[in-house]
Amino acid sequence: MSAPCKHTVVRIVSRDEDAEYVECQACGEIFDSIEYEDMEREEKAAAEAALERDADV
Numbered sequence: 001m002s003a004p005c006k007h008t009v010v011r012i013v014s015r016d017e018d019a020e021y022v023e024c025q026a027c028g029e030i031f032d033s034i035e036y037e038d039m040e041r042e043e044k045a046a047a048e049a050a051l052e053r054d055a056d057v
Helices: 033-056
Strands: 010-015 020-024 030-032
Touching: 020 033, 030 033
Parallel strands: none
Antiparallel strands: 010 020, 020 030
């Protein structure tokens, strides 16, 4: 099983008054840009938590 895509390169594919949709250039997944921002925040928080854990060791 391969690692999940981190969606590091995206492009806007659709935009309207209420939403903006982006497509991952690596895997082709399309999602709301707000979801993308949430994913980035979660990944950053997880990385920071891992650094803090490692610093405590």
